[in-house]
Amino acid sequence: MDAAAIVVPTLVYTAEVEGPPSFLVSTAVLVLAAAVIGYVSVRLRVVPIVGFLVAGVVIGPTQLGLVGDVETVEAAAEVGVIFLLFIIGIEFSLERLAAMRTWIVLGGLLQVGLAVGLVTALCVALGVGWRDAVFTGFLVSLSSTAIVLKLLGDARETTTVRGRLAVALLVFQDLAVVAMVLFVPLLGAGTGDGGGSNTTDLIIALGTAVGIIAVVLLGARRVLPPVLERVARTCSPEVFLLTVLALCFGTATLTALAGVSLSLGAFLAGLLVSESRLSSQALGEILPLQILFSAVFFVSVGMLLDVRFVLENLPMVLGSVLVVFLVKLLTTWGALGVLRRSTGKIAAGPALGSALLLAQIGEFSFVLETVGRDSGLSPAGLGEDGSQAFIALSVLLLLATPGMAALGRRVEARLDARDDARRQAASAANRAADATVDRAPRGDGGRQVLLSGWGPATRAVARELRARDIPLTVITLSPDGAAQAEADGHPVVMGDSTKQAVLEMAGLDHTRLLVVAEDNHDRAQQIAAVVAGLAPYDVPVLARPLGGTDLAQLARVGVHRVVDPEGASRHALTRAVLTALGDDAGPLPQMLLPVATGADQEPARTTPLTSTVDMSRVVAVRPDPQQPACGHLDPVPPVLPTAVGCEECMRRGTSWVHLRVCTDCGAVGCCDASPGQHARAHANTFGHPVIASLEPDESWAYCYDDKTTVQGQKPLA
Template identity: 50%
Template sequence: MRRPWLPLAITLLALLGGSARAAGDAPAFFTQLALLLVVSAGVAYVCQRIGLLPIVGFLLAGVLAGPGALGLVSDPELIDSAAEVGVVLLLFTIGIEFSLEKLARIQRLIFVGGGLQVGLSVALVALLALAFGVRLPEGIFTGCLIALSSTAVVMKLLADRARTRSATGQAALGILIFQDLAVVVMVLLIPLLGGQGGSPLDLVWALGKAALLVTGVLLVARRVMPRLLEAVARTCSQEVFLLTVVAVCFGTAYLTSLAGVSLSLGAFLAGLLVSESRFGRQALSEIMPLQILFSAAFFVSVGLLLDLGYLARNLPLVLGFIAAVLAVKGLTGTLAVRWLGYPVGISAATGLLLAQIGEFSFVLERAGREVGLSPLGLGAGGTQAFVAVTVLLLALTPLLAGAGERLEAARARSEPPRPVAPAAAQEGTHGGAELEGHVLIAGYGHNATHIASGLDLAGVRYRVLTLSPGGAQEAEALGRPVLRGDYTRNLILEEAGIVRARSLVVADDEPETAARTVLSARLLNKDLFIVARIAGEEHADALLRAGADAALSAERAGTLAALTELLRHHGLSDPEAARTAAQVFAPRESQRARIRLTEEQLASERCNHTAVTRAVLPEADGVCPECVALGDTWVHLRVCMTCGHVGCCDSSKNRHASAHFHASGHPVMRSLEPGEHWAWCYIDQQEL
């Protein structure tokens, strides 16, 4: 297909670059920043039109804008600074995705798998270099450059393809974390290789500082960060929340850099800090726009380094080096993951995914140049070859990742199922098993509580979305599944399963917020049935134009009508829907609320008996009826999640909860104590 606008766009960019060089009023940094944004936006659009992955497009944009082509960017140091911010923000968002508990599960991947991959890569490259007459120090130096992979590119690819929590994604993450730790040692090792000072004691001291600082960060994650973000969230100010999250990200990265740890690893640790808070998903949604912007700067900055003239003159040499790097990285990555017991398909896919050279290798190369080291001892020519190989391999990474996925799928079809090593256990999606055909309730106020009660009565699964700490705690106290976050943002709606949901109830009393939520939801799921709360009749038309199917008013009659329509949409007959909705408002003895297991408990693999549970109305309120009949006292109360029977715990004299299990066979009991949400399966002997 002919694209007549493409030459015109390139010409306009060239003219823009020339006019920018002639401009005298605008500050230099602003001119360069404007050019960066224009180039990035233009390339993103072109990539979208021709089906090219954005990462490759931004790399090509850097090549196009660099001094070897159009020369649009004349201040690469500014772009490098923006790129550094992009890497920090990218690793921060990746850290939020992984809690400390999840990382503990892949510690063998980090230290055994990562150690094997880095060690084998350095040793193999050094031996090959010796065979070609390269001195051992420069062979080890080259091995260090090649051993590192690109955390930014790999994690961005995995996130875009929703494979971060796959077995391949977690294997890659574990090895990348070790590589980032290894950078600390490599930076300290380079002066020793160059024969310019340093001692083993200096190395030990630097590593000790880094270990102490990392330990301190992890302690803060457990003790301080959840309370801090909870307090900030209670201000209900998005501005304050965003500033706090950015401060945590950059502050932690800076503190860790003081101990010689890379900024990217510090940012990853900052993400872990935030992940320990219940507001981690909200933090992710706030920071994501900044991360996208600055990550583009990183990929453009890498493209700026490529000298097209050198590449044209030395293409066979560069292609030979690319083949050698692919062989070394693919082999060592595959062997490292295979050693841990992963299937061949996953191991090979991980090896291909990590087969490029990383961004931190540029840092090492500059440090080596200062002490007289160069890739393979080839001087300036070796540096240019290293840059060309790195840029081209980064551009090829999406293709290598795709080849790895196909290989993994082919091996999975040709081999019988095999147990994967414990470290390889895959994580489910955030918040437990994926919901299907469920209801999302955006906002948790007076209307939402009635809607949730009606859904409980009908046995319809749902999830509450709210930014209010008080509302979230109230819902959780009733066993209702909650996701804390700003439901006007696509990321939070997608996290809640908007694509798989059948209905959405927007219970926010702010008309503008409700309208934005309806618009976002309708774009993400055109078949969604949407009920939106209106503050007055004058807002009804605006919400209906935004995409709502029905209006929810604050009055009891409006809530009753909306709930009836919602239940009808979820398969209840007209009489059943009307009767269930009416029960929500009917006076009940002692006004006890129905309770249910949380989504995490329902999805737990520890227990095979949650399917027999349901939302139950406890048969008693604050007492053990059987103890009362006996005239005895009790210690704690439990409720049967099959029939609602209330009995005392095993710490009590009569143990009526256990007696009920032995008499009825109902397996799962839940605590009825205030603030406690745990449950116990008598058959599996597991706490949920």
């Protein structure tokens, strides 16, 4: 009997009896809910994070109960936080973090100290025991690293003053969590006799954590760059991605063993990668995974909310939300106010904007609350009700954070306009003058050209662009190519041009032309498809594909111009780039063929060109379906011209009137009004009856066999 006849029914029967694994059902529900809510949020122009939180509330165990395996969700959420902090670390740098050390130490210490002190005082005034009061202060002092950095990253505000202030305070809070987790058991009942021992353990643990962080920063900074270089030379995105993942999780695990939070370890790993020139490639590879797992994290936070408890205790929950919001706002604003006066470099607008952005309770407060519960502590000393109220107000404040961030932007803009009107006016005048100076030489607003791939052809393009004062950036996966481009003095982004994050890091938002000259011909289609999907940018793509080239497919995915590497000279790509930019290509070496010499011919000379053809221009005549046409003209395939002029005229050294292209092979010939009539001669010789006009303002095809003309749309450019 056939083995399949036994195995297949057995597998089907087993699946029917046992059903799918519980984690698979939970994962499917999570991803489906995130996708649906994410789509609805984008359509309604609502911040997707809010949608993810709401999705968690709906599918959580206290509402519909669609997700039963909560532990799997929590594990995936932890991975999401690790990825998020790793990417933020890549976007930062050790140099930038060192420059913020005053903000981190002074600002963070003041913010956490003021929050803990004010909450403790309020709780004691309300009759709460001092142990529970201090514990509650710890919970309230922390803000959400995940949601704040996600909002800053989506708005491209991580490196603004407001963003850097928020990051500085969050870095200190993540460090403070280590001390809080170790100190909370000291606050628990029955720790009076072991206080000295516990204090010693606390000091030892803190020293170990600082030592581990120092080892990671100093050791990995020396080891990491050569390792990534060696891996990058394999030119394997899969191996590079696995290496980056190993670095991310390895560093996070190492710091966690020292008692430091996983998220801070991931942030440190990102900082180490940021010191390498391969940081953009790492960012492009890891970003899709981060998007998935961070969505799971926000859904998991929403699952914590018990709507029934909120409704039954609505006055207490809303009152707690208001009190916590005011405490966070006032203490953060106060800490940044001291920082403003001590440094004199922070305006009121960014400081208040940061205070509004941080006015919520963080995800690490949930971890700290669990530690406190095990030690006999509870929020505000209310026991289980205190824990439920804490979770409810935390989720509600997280839901309100995107709105607070938007309010912070508006408040910051208004304060800056009111307090610094003169400075703003002068800055605007300076920016206008600088923009005028940048635009004057080229008339392009200082917009750059992106070169994807590095080789002899793109090197020639880069040399010509620099000579004409046109800015450019090179994107390449090759470490050797990157080193050569950097040696030539060009800015380089190492990464995969098919990744949106890499293109944006290279400056796609201020790019006037993207030139794709990769060794793999499929990449031209992939890169063009990615760029076409980024609607706000609207960047034209010029491709020089290698191997078998499907022109129709290239046109469909958004390639505007094509250079045929087999039929073009080594200067063809440079000429095509300058033509696409509207720049004069005159100084380049001419792409003309010498006239053949012989006994009955004149000495060799170059062809006197009457008009020329852009060899990167795809010619495609698309007939009107209402217009009758012969079989040869339906359809007319797209084609690339194989020469800049009539090939036979250039060989003979004669001139032409108009140019035609053979739609079968791309051969260029002169029209019937020209002396040679070489387009007709080519058709008769090779049996290719259809030609198309190459004149700039014409779009028609003609069949010599059936004497039929078809008017079409404008040729593809």
